[in-house]
Amino acid sequence: MHGVDAAIWAAAGMFAVMAFAWVVQFILGNAGWVDACWTFGTGVCGAAAALAGGGEWRPGLVAAGAVLWALRLGLHIAGRTAHGPEDARYAAFRREWGAAFQRRMFRFLMIQAAAALPLIGAIALAAGNPAPAPRPADALAVLVLLAALVGEAVADGQMERFRRDPTARGRVCDRGLWALSRHPNYFFEWLGWIAYPIFAIDASWPWGWLTLAAPAMMYWLLVYVSGIPPLEAAMLRSRGSAYRAYQARTSAFFPRPQRRAAR
Secondary structure (H helix, E strand, O other): OOHHHHHHHHHHHHHHHHHHHHHHHHHHOOOOHHHHHHHHHHHHHHHHHHHHOOOOHHHHHHHHHHHHHHHHHHHHHHHHHHOOOOOHHHHHHHHHHHHHHHHHHHHHHHHHHHHHHHHHHHHHHHHHOOOOOOOHHHHHHHHHHHHHHHHHHHHHHHHHHHHHOHHHOOOOOOOHHHHOOOOHHHHHHHHHHHHHHHHHOEOOEHHHHHHHHHHHHHHHHHHHHOOHHHHHHHHHHHHOHHHHHHHHHOOOOOOOOOOHHHO
């Protein structure tokens, strides 16, 4: 299976996964499960597309990276969903859409499936780079991917410990990585997608430049669409002035020291 065939199967697989996600959230009454399904689906479809073209060691390495990402993030989301309330974003949709929630949710999930296709394509193109191996860029890509996985896991762990702390009720998490960025987990999620252009871009592989669409799209989604805006709106409703003060002193996305004048 090569080229167009692999792309068609990956796309069909992703739409099937998100149709299944709609059924899961309908039965369980918690739309948070769709994020876990999207993550597992993107990782598995991406890995399958990476391996479909054959090749030597690079397809296996890229596919392994996609699977590791999906397992780490997908299991984290699944655990959070199983033991907590519905994600604030989907709870807001449920209130806003009312009786039309399920119909509009299905359409929303099909859009999510389409949004995964540039990411799956980036994984496939990174695996298809015909440049002889190994290159220094391949080692750099592995380091970037591992740094992203570790950084996101650390950020998620710090937030989980904060939420379990009984003295933290009503406060804003301002510890560890969360003192450097209001959304360090989103930053490291974006950073992980930088690895695929590093794998893919080479003078012998002009198609590799297309992989830049993956981190560009992920940045746009996280910073302007489905990541920071709805989450911060929910935090402002629940934390008010404490969160506004946190916004004033802490970077929204890229980690950096807090602003001294606002402390």
